[in-house]
Amino acid sequence: MNVxxxxxxxxxxxxxxxxxxxxxxxxxxxxxxxxxxxxxPAYFVRFGGCDFRCTWCDxxxxxxxxxxxxxAQRLEPAEIRxxxxxxxxxPDLVVLSGGNPALLELGQLVDLLHNxxxxxxVETQGSRxxxxxxxVDRLVVSPKGPSSGMDSDTNRRSLTSFLQRAEDEGAxxxxxxxxxxxxxxxxxxxxxLTWPTLxxxxxxxxxxxxxxxxxxxxxxxxxxxxxxxxxxDRTLRHAQVGTxxxxxxxGTRRGV
Amino acid sequence: MNVxxxxxxxxxxxxxxxxxxxxxxxxxxxxxxxxxxxxxPAYFVRFGGCDFRCTWCDxxxxxxxxxxxxxAQRLEPAEIRxxxxxxxxxPDLVVLSGGNPALLELGQLVDLLHNxxxxxxVETQGSRxxxxxxxVDRLVVSPKGPSSGMDSDTNRRSLTSFLQRAEDEGAxxxxxxxxxxxxxxxxxxxxxLTWPTLxxxxxxxxxxxxxxxxxxxxxxxxxxxxxxxxxxDRTLRHAQVGTxxxxxxxGTRRGV
Numbered sequence: 001m002n003v004x005x006x007x008x009x010x011x012x013x014x015x016x017x018x019x020x021x022x023x024x025x026x027x028x029x030x031x032x033x034x035x036x037x038x039x040x041p042a043y044f045v046r047f048g049g050c051d052f053r054c055t056w057c058d059x060x061x062x063x064x065x066x067x068x069x070x071x072a073q074r075l076e077p078a079e080i081r082x083x084x085x086x087x088x089x090x091p092d093l094v095v096l097s098g099g100n101p102a103l104l105e106l107g108q109l110v111d112l113l114h115n116x117x118x119x120x121x122v123e124t125q126g127s128r129x130x131x132x133x134x135x136v137d138r139l140v141v142s143p144k145g146p147s148s149g150m151d152s153d154t155n156r157r158s159l160t161s162f163l164q165r166a167e168d169e170g171a172x173x174x175x176x177x178x179x180x181x182x183x184x185x186x187x188x189x190x191x192x193l194t195w196p197t198l199x200x201x202x203x204x205x206x207x208x209x210x211x212x213x214x215x216x217x218x219x220x221x222x223x224x225x226x227x228x229x230x231x232x233d234r235t236l237r238h239a240q241v242g243t244x245x246x247x248x249x250x251g252t253r254r255g256v
Numbered sequence: 257m258n259v260x261x262x263x264x265x266x267x268x269x270x271x272x273x274x275x276x277x278x279x280x281x282x283x284x285x286x287x288x289x290x291x292x293x294x295x296x297p298a299y300f301v302r303f304g305g306c307d308f309r310c311t312w313c314d315x316x317x318x319x320x321x322x323x324x325x326x327x328a329q330r331l332e333p334a335e336i337r338x339x340x341x342x343x344x345x346x347p348d349l350v351v352l353s354g355g356n357p358a359l360l361e362l363g364q365l366v367d368l369l370h371n372x373x374x375x376x377x378v379e380t381q382g383s384r385x386x387x388x389x390x391x392v393d394r395l396v397v398s399p400k401g402p403s404s405g406m407d408s409d410t411n412r413r414s415l416t417s418f419l420q421r422a423e424d425e426g427a428x429x430x431x432x433x434x435x436x437x438x439x440x441x442x443x444x445x446x447x448x449l450t451w452p453t454l455x456x457x458x459x460x461x462x463x464x465x466x467x468x469x470x471x472x473x474x475x476x477x478x479x480x481x482x483x484x485x486x487x488x489d490r491t492l493r494h495a496q497v498g499t500x501x502x503x504x505x506x507g508t509r510r511g512v
Contacts, residue, residue, distance in 0.1 A: 028487070029487040029488055030483070030487050031483040031486065031487050031497050037496070038496065038498065039457070039458070039483075039495075039496035039497035039498045040494070040495070040496050040497075041486055041487045041488075041489075041492070041493045041495075088490065089490060090487075090488065090490065090493065091487065091493050092493055093493075201295070202295070216476075220472075220504055220505070223501070223504055223505050224505040224506065227286070227287040227295075227501075227502075227505045227506075228505075230287065230297055231284070231285040231286050231287050231297045231346075231347065232285055232297075232346065233297075234344065234345060234346065236297070237296075237297045237346070237347050237348055237349075238296070239295075239296070239297075240293070240294065240295035240296050241287050241295035241296075241501075242294065242295045242501070243501070243504070245479070245483075245497075245498070245499070246483075248476055248479055248499070248504070249476070249479050249480040249483045249484075250480065250483075
């Protein structure tokens with residue numbers, strides 16, 4: 001809704017910007033659309049770069065290297081902070097998203113946001129651990145099911161190692177699985193059986209490129225199917241079925 | 257979806273039924289549609305009788321005394337339990353709803369369900385305290401805003417007393433406010449300011465008697481308005497905006 005005006009980096013400062021971060025977009029105040037903070041007012045900072053190539057990615061502008069190179073601003077943590085609203089006026093939750101923000105060194109940004117009174121949530125697929133992840137307030141790990149094309153043995157091993165590390169660091173994550181079909185649901189059952197103590201959110205996926213009405217029709221049909229299937233599924237009885245509320249409210253537009 | 261077959265009470269057992277409870281419907285397995293357990297597989301037990309008469313009540317079959325008298329079954333706690341599925345097959349969450357279940361003595365039922373391994377959630381408007389409320393796993397209090405016609409000084413005093421009692425008993429509730437309009441939102445701001453430590457869910461209300469398409473259109477428009485308003489509202493920055501997910505999945509049909 002309120003996409004804040006992009007910050008323009010001053011020319012000729014590249015040498016001083018070794019710690020600068022590739023920012024695709026900063027938007028908000030808006031409302032988190034899915035997962036454990038669904039419905040909560042928040043700002044989003046979307047970083048460029050991803051180690052996955054999910055077939056249904058809804059943020060390719062933060063993934064495709066050519067697009068990222070052409071469009072990402074290089075911002076210091078303080079510059080990112082300066083683009084968020086004054087704390088007394090708006091949300092106090094900042095969601096760091098991507099791409100995969102865990103490819104970057106965001107510890108300095110997390111500490112800065114904490115010092116200013118913000119809570120920090122991170123969304124990552126759980127492929128690469130970074131020590132700063134143990135310091136955020138909410139670590140949302142969204143493993144990718146078969147329909148993404150990324151559910152390989154290698155990625156399951158990376159996820160297992162990531163989640164073990166998170167537990168060792170005393171930073172239990174919340175799992176969020178995007179569900180397009182029965183194969184994704186079977187993947188979610190594997191998550192539920194393998195990490196029974198972690199909260200598991202199931203979120204209906206949205207196909208890319210559909211018109212507004214068809215997107216809505218598909219989302220509602222998928223939600224109904226998912227509710228009716230999970231209600232009867234003992235393995236998933238502690239999962240929570242949800243949908244992409246931002247798509248319900250605003251469709252598939254960017255920056256909301 | 258799967259409305260379990262109603263239990264038929266044997267005739268001539270009325271004298272032994274002094275502890276029997278007026279049950280309007282038992283349904284499930286389904287998925288909780290709103291509030292802190294939104295999306296979680298659950299059974300619902302809806303009890304008859306209510307001390308409120310909200311203009312937008314979506315469960316008048318559990319409120320109108322004539323309908324309740326004519327349709328409620330009188331069931332013992334063990335009979336209610338017997339209508340829920342075998343624990344190994346389905347949800348382990350039972351939601352006690354109404355009407356206002358806090359008008360009844362449900363302590364024996366709560367203990368029975370706990371002994372059998374169920375979690376118990378209760379939904380009440382917070383008008384009358386009962387000691388058994390301190391023993392449930394999730395106490396969801398849904399105070400009624402101005403659009404309900406029930407936002408009087410008297411009811412605010414009852415709510416204040418109820419929430420104080422819950423806190424004294426070490427049973428902090430979760431607040432869920434149904435929002436139809438700006439006046440309801442102002443009421444929600446009062447809740448947020450008065451009980452800043454309680455989690456506050458905001459759930460879009462659904463008008464009664466609309467057709468399926470109009471219900472959906474209204475719900476989505478209200479959700480968008482609510483998201484855009486709350487995102488910019490400092491008082492509500494810790495609230496969580498949601499909708500009635502069961503209406504999205506199944507429309508306004510009963511028993512889902």
